Amino acid sequence: MSIRSLFPFFLANPDLAYLDSAATSQKLGAVIEKERIFSSAFNAPIRRSTYSLAFEATEEFENVRGKIAALLGAKAEEIVFSSSATGAFNLLANSLGYVEDPQSPLFIGEGDEILLSRSEHNSVLLPFQELARRRRADLKFLPMTEEGEVCGWEEAIGEKTKIVAVSRLSNVTGAFAPVGKIAKAAHGAGALVVSDLCQAAAHERTDVKALGIDFAAFSAHKVFGPTGLGFLYGAKPLLDLLPPSLFGGGMVESAWEGKRAVYKKAPWKFEAGTQPVSQAIALGPAIDFLKNREHDEGLFTRRLLEAASIPGVKILGPLSPENRAPILSFVVEGVHPHDVAQFMDANGIAVRSGHQCAQILHRAFGYPSSARASLSIYSEMWEVDRFLDLLSGVRPYFLKGE
Amino acid sequence: MEDLSNLYQEVILEAAKDAHGRKEDLEGGALAPSSHCAYASGFNPSCGDEVEIKVETDGEAIKEVSWKGEGCAICTASLSIMTDLVEGKSRQEALSLYKDFLGLMNGRGAAEAPERLKDAAAFKGVAKFPMRIKCALLGWTTLKEALGGEGK
The missing domain is CATH 3.40.640.10 (Type I PLP-dependent aspartate aminotransferase-like (Major domain))
Known part of the structure; x- marks a missing residue:
């Protein structure tokens, strides 16, 4: 049984690449069930x-x-x-x-x-x-x-x-x-x-x-x-x-x-x-x-970091996968993070955009806001593939003719 | 992608790239509000976007609008199209255009745009994206504040 199948959200949203787990994770089916049982019978x-x-x-x-x-x-x-x-x-x-x-x-x-x-x-x-x-x-x-x-x-x-x-x-x-x-x-x-x-x-x-x-x-x-x-x-x-x-x-x-x-x-x-x-x-x-989890996120982190090689993409954070989790904040030069997120949303990817409650850090980086893709234990590689594919398309879409 | 082109109409993407009225620096700006120069700044706390607008007037007529700020494509295009629309209009006409535009945004995509909104009618699709309405409105609400605060 895959880890993903333990999360009912993905049964309801099989085609969505949910890349906003750093904001909120999806809930385990066992959690939802436990709350339902307690509230209905043992409250x-x-x-x-x-x-x-x-x-x-x-x-x-x-x-x-x-x-x-x-x-x-x-x-x-x-x-x-x-x-x-x-x-x-x-x-x-x-x-x-x-x-x-x-x-x-x-x-x-x-x-x-x-x-x-x-x-x-x-x-x-x-x-x-x-x-x-x-x-x-x-x-x-x-x-x-x-x-x-x-x-x-x-x-x-x-x-x-x-x-x-x-x-x-x-x-x-x-x-x-x-x-x-x-x-x-x-x-x-x-x-x-x-x-x-x-x-x-x-x-x-x-x-x-x-x-x-x-x-x-x-x-x-x-x-x-x-x-x-x-x-x-x-x-x-x-x-x-x-x-x-x-x-x-x-x-x-x-x-x-x-x-x-x-x-x-x-x-x-x-x-x-x-x-x-x-x-x-x-x-x-x-x-x-x-x-009890055993989950090595290194592969995901490395793949996510390939975003750095897309023209016009700047990563806010270390480029080395060492001591790093698969949480990637980035800016696309010439395109506002809200537009990046909207573009992703229209193509079945949920990413965060904004200052991510870290305005001081964004100012230190010299950007008012960024977009962020973040994975969790249930993430699958096709989600990252789709993300990278779409990310390459952001500048051509918004800056065509430049 | 159909949704997306509904939101990012060609005229919006074009205006975002070649934004009319945008200045690197607003000479005088906040320091020089007078009988012929109005100023206001606006802020969108959800994304941190900020805009400053300077309006130069001749009596009741709006001579020139200039603005400074970084925003998303919707916000930038809205500022650009607004600049084109209100320059040469009277203050009352500009405020009435603001009301038309506000009505379009609050219409959830069902409201028809009055003809005098011209290119700003392209933002009709934005009204279907509640999270983005404030992007389209940032310039307009800041303009309204500038016009209301003139001469103070």
Whole structure:
């Protein structure tokens, strides 16, 4: 049985070359089925009631926490459920903004530095930009090579650096960042390491402990799961120190009239309000699938990179297939990315166009936007063949007579 | 491909390649709005496209439209055809052409283009692509803002 047949989307769209998995992946049939079964037969509130159905729902929910932890090489108590990766990064940055004790390793104060790579997605950039603004800290950026790879961290990280955020895999350049090396330098300077794993989670088994990541996040919908669900990973001692920033039901031990409430321990103190329960439970089969996959994407990456030899096509990212995932952002000289995507759409190919929530990186490359073809585990070579074939036709179509 | 040629009419592709009114630099621009020179800038957040428009007037008459910006074929062609249409018209006529064009875009491809829209009628096909309507409208809405803001 082919991997593709596990994804009902492709039964419904057999002729479409879906090359936008970096934006959202298609969902496993087992995920869709699990959510349907839970919602239709086992739906109950978690962590609140004592009847058996509620207990079973709670157990299933917590099991998924354990599965995610195992996938990342972490402990279950180090995983916080959130609404999305964006939700997780906002939770982290907001909670850091609630730290009051200047002696805390999590305290960000005036003159401290938050250092980001230029490839950070807006969902990382903006929460930390706001944190820096509120705390009068300085937001700084790591240099990058011409091909958009992060560099120069040894020089950039200093004693004022409190946070270094580098996404493990860029949604634009498709390049894996040497997060392990950067973490070593950051820890040497007493800084915390934050890494966006949204893209990496779909293309590698990221081991947060081996890489030395202190905080990370990713979302379910990019790894064959439901939308509305994301995760924050935090190393246990840090998560214990981090105050909650979202308050309400489910995160409190006891609430009083005349004194401050006592909150639960991490990770539950961060999970106020009803969680995306059916989505979380439905993600279980996707995590099992991710753990057991054996998929070498090298062939796809190499073939995709052949786009670089098409006249007028410029790749935003490294040209070498090493340390790279099959995510290819490009511009066609003289043709706007929206026109490229429209041309592809008319010929049965779904590609992304725009700034891909990475305006800083696009400005650094000198283009306001780009088009992007991104593959995933279910991608097939005919899709890349069709893409390359169409890409050669873009300039002749739009610039004929020139 | 039929869909595509419906969207990218020959007249649109031609106008995108040889865009009338486009300037490398708008002399004066934002710095010099006066009784005979209006200016506005527009932005499309979904793609990051930006346009600046300068309108030189003589009383009520539009003497010259110049603009600066990078956009897709639809956006660029729309600006070019708009420039040709409104130059020599009165301010009121230009605003009324804007309303005609807006009506065409909101017509989901069913609206017939009034004759006075001339080449801009080629954008009728764009109305069937909701994601691209804002590309065709960017120039027009920016022009409207420039005309509304004149003399301020």
